[in-house]
Amino acid sequence: MRICVVGGGLAGMLLAWRLVRHPGLRVTLVTGAPGTRDSTGVSGGLVRGFETDPRAAELAARSLQELRASALLREWSEYQEAGSLYILHSAPPLRRLIDVDRSLPGSVLILDRRELAVRYGFSELPEESAAVLERHAGHFSPDALRRGARADFAARGGVLDTTDLCELERPDGGEVGYRTGAARGTADLMVVAAGAWTRRLLTGLGLPAPDLRTKVIQCAVYATSGDRPPPFVDETSGLYGRPAGPGRMLLGLPTDRWDTDPGQRVFLDREERTVRRTAALRLPGLTLNAPHRFIAMSEAYAPEGRLALRAALPYPSGLFTFTGGSGGAAKTALAASSVAAAELLAPIPITEGERS
Known part of the structure; x- marks a missing residue:
């Protein structure tokens, strides 16, 4: 069987890497031109087992479980277990807590407002606020994980095409x-x-628009x-953050910039000032000095808010999308790519509207 994956980010790379390990598959990965800046290259890489959405929580916990169990994945991803x-x-x-404890025994502790x-x-x-503290969690580099998976993909015989997808024949149920x-x-x-x-x-190639929106992070x-x-x-x-090296901290807030051009990466000072004010309120013992690096990029948001395989057309066509992580795809990418690979290789392909 021949499978072509288009996209050189973490999601596409991990999916291609999963597939190339199956005997009898010829896998091509079309990554686009080298050096293209994307969300994988600047992701904060927070990883944990707890999520409020049950399906996202399952994928996040499974991903973290696989990451912690594999010395190779930890090395590739530069994983740091910082809690x-x-x-x-x-x-x-x-x-949700029971599910996390089942996947990551002994990891979870609940803290109240005073303990925080x-x-x-x-x-x-807020008076009733509480927090899930996970000992077995932290952050990694999605870009480093991508590089490791890419090298292994090529070593296993995967075909790398570092150009853009230019043309696509509308599938009719066949190939x-x-x-x-570079080639046809x-x-x-x-x-x-x-x-x-x-x-x-997809719309530029004359295909129906998938149910996705873009949003600036x-x-x-x-x-x-x-x-x-x-x-x-x-x-x-809404504030989020993580240590980013000695004496440095990554901090951000969700934006309200929807349906933006994915190539537009404008950093807004007014949003940065809001981050400073919020951090001063929530973390008065933390002093923010001059920013070391600014980050702004677009991400794909799906209605259900998670990375999943979806049929791209309303009839069996062999064409799918694998995106929609809504800004948090890195923490679920390992498990989501495993699920997507299994769905692609199942005897009966998924149809539009079904979700992984």
Whole structure:
């Protein structure tokens, strides 16, 4: 069987890497031109087992479990087990905690508002707020993981095409014909895993627009002094962050910039000032000095908010998308790529509307 994956980000790379390890498959990965800046290259790489959405939580916990069990994946990804805090408006659902503990035994502890203040310096939290503290969690480099998987993909005989997808014949239930900047080819299955570019790429090739939106993610790496918390997400304010090296902290807030051009990466000072104000309120013991690096990129958002394989057309066609992680795909990418590979190789392919 011949499978072509389009997209050189973490999602496409891990999917191609999963597939090339199956005997009898010829896998081509179309990555686009070298040096193309994407969300994988600047992702904060927070990884944890807890999520409020049950399916996202399952994928996140499975991904972290695989990462921690594999010395090779830890080395590739530069994983650092720095812990994780997830702060909620109220006590987390017991079912989510049980699921995390099943995957990562002994990892979870619940902290109340007072404990968050004493242990980590969080201030002005809502009265009923609580946090999930995970010992077996932290952060990694999605870009480094991509590089490791790419080298192994090539070593296993995977075909790397470092040009753009230029043309695609509308599939009719048979093989998919395509042309890149380097060659023409055919595939039994094609998966477009181009992140924020997926919608534009497919519509530009004359295919229906997938149910995806783009949104800008903005954050910055600050020189800091004072008390630094571990990697965290604070749902009560939207603030998130993680240590980013000695004396540095990555911090950000969700933006409201929807349906943006995926090639547009404008860093807005007003949004950065809001991050500073929010950090001063929530973490008064942390001093933010001059930003060391600014980050702004677009990500693909799917209605269900997670990375998954989806049929691209309303009839069996052999054409799929694999994107839609909604800004948090890195933490679920290992498990989601495993699920997607299994679905592609199943005897009965998924149809439009079914989700992994």
